[in-house]
Amino acid sequence: MSDFLLQYLLVAIYLRKSRSDGDATIDETLRRHKETLMAFLANHPELKLYKVYEEVVSGDSLYARPQMLQLLQDAEEERFDAVLCIDVQRLGRGDMSDQGMILNTFRYHNIKIITPRKVYDLNDEMDDDFAEMETFMGRRELKMIKRRLNAGTQKSISEGCYVVNAPYGYKNVRVNKKATLEIVEEEAKFVRMIFDMYVNHGVGATTIANTISAMGAKPHRADHFNRTSVVAILRNQVYIGKIVWNKKKTYPKGFRGNEKYVTVYHDPSEWQVYDGIHPPIIDEETFRRAGEILSSRYHKPYRDGTIQNPLCGILKCAICGCMMQRRPYGARKYQSVHLLCATKGCCTSSRLDYVEMAVYNAIKDELKKFELQAITKKPDMDFDAILSGIQSELKKLDVQEGRLFDFLEQGVYDIDTFASRRSHLFDRRRELKDQYQLILNKKTISESNRPDLVIPELKTLLDTYWKSDPSKKNHMLKSIIRSGTYYKEKGWAPNQFILRLDFRWN
Secondary structure, X not given: OHHHHOOOOEEEEEEEOOHHXXXXXXXXXXXXHHHHHHHHHHOOXXXXXEEEEEEOOOOOOHHHOHHHHHHHHHHHOOOOOEEEOOOHHHHOOOOHHHHHHHHHHHHHOOOEEEEOOEEEOOOOHHHHHHHHHHHHHHHHHHHHHHHHHHHHHHHHHHOOOOOOOOOOOEEEEXXXXXXXXXXXXXXXXXXXXXXXXXXXXXXXXXXXXXXHHHOOOOOOOOOOOOHHHHHHHHHOHHHHOEEEEOOEEEEXXXXXXXXXXXXXXXXXXXXXXXXXXXXXXXXXHHHHHHHHHHHHOOOOOOOOOOOOOOOOOOEEEOOOOOEOEEEOOOOOOOOOOEEEOOOOOOOOOEEHHHHHHHHHHHHHHHHHHHHXXXXXXXXOOOXXXXXXXXXXXXXXXXXXXXXXXXXXXXXXXXXXXXXXXXHHHHHHHXXXXXXXXXXXXXXXXXXHOXXXXXXXXXXXXXXXXXXXXXXXXXXXXXXXXXXEEEEOOOOOOOOOOEEEEEEOOO
């Protein structure tokens, strides 16, 4: 193998814990694999370690694997020549699109895959077929593993086991080798208090949240309780000793083009409800009455799938960083729609139409700035000429690197000299690529800041804004504003507040 590997120098190691590793601990598995690969490098001095990428995730979703995404980005920038891993399946066993992305990145940038038993050159037809066959078999194995896991999970749930993270008031334990819950009395007393205040004293969810938070109650995955978390407790059948499954399904990032995780909630008729083996905290009669009160107080949610707030996703509270929300206050004329921060005791709210007008006026000021700039603007530097010059330098480095290999094959350079010279070329190439990206960014900013392009866009927005619906307004504002902050103190005038807007050309 050594003769074949003489052309490689910089190697990236990729480590990933797999389900097939059995009961071995995560640290033990990664340590054992890392030792094996480092020993392989020690036996091949012609290879030089670039970086180690290690993560502990399933291999079935590329978007949930940050280290692999970073490795692919570095591969596209040609920061290394090969990837060293225990076996090809460690690179992932996801769907065909994920596998295609990984293999195509390595193929197009001539990145070899090295395992202790074989080297895969994806530009070689036989190696390419072999690598694809291994990933195909890995996908089949993954599907079988997932089917077995799902079947086991379903069986455990039907027997009353609790197999996910414990809700507030409980902790995860095992009884007779079965996963279940044990009451945590310090938390359970607040659960009982929530149901008592809501059912027997008519206290609302928001007031309950503020009360128990002030008394020291703290949920498992947040800093304090709010209305939503209290309502979730009031609806959770776990507190009466039940196990509810199949309420929702979560799809990973990238599913159908979505940039975030997507959660689909099933109809209650599709839920699977079982008697749990854990002890209840609340009796069924109290839980039933809480459900009846919740149903009687139901109102149409503020978020019904349509955008009613033209500033949605744009303005954040300058104090706590939460997104400002639109909130209607009744039907009386003097109770206008407001823009508020949902954090209790934070920024004072303002009428939404006042804030919207302030944003509109800020855009008018931007238009005046660009109209003045159109008269006084100086010519920009010749970005294309600079970028072309950098590309020429990169091509020269490619030629020099080719000569290095020739000198190595002819015996003019030994391995140490070859490695030293190529390391220098690598550093120079990285420096030039960084310069190229910097100039490219400056060119992009300059082009987005051209008055002849921005002025027509701003004029069109200002002319059509008040004729558009909230959704269209929101789309137009987001096309020119990255983000913004809102600040107002108690006692300020109704139309007195501070806005800071980050326009996309700044």
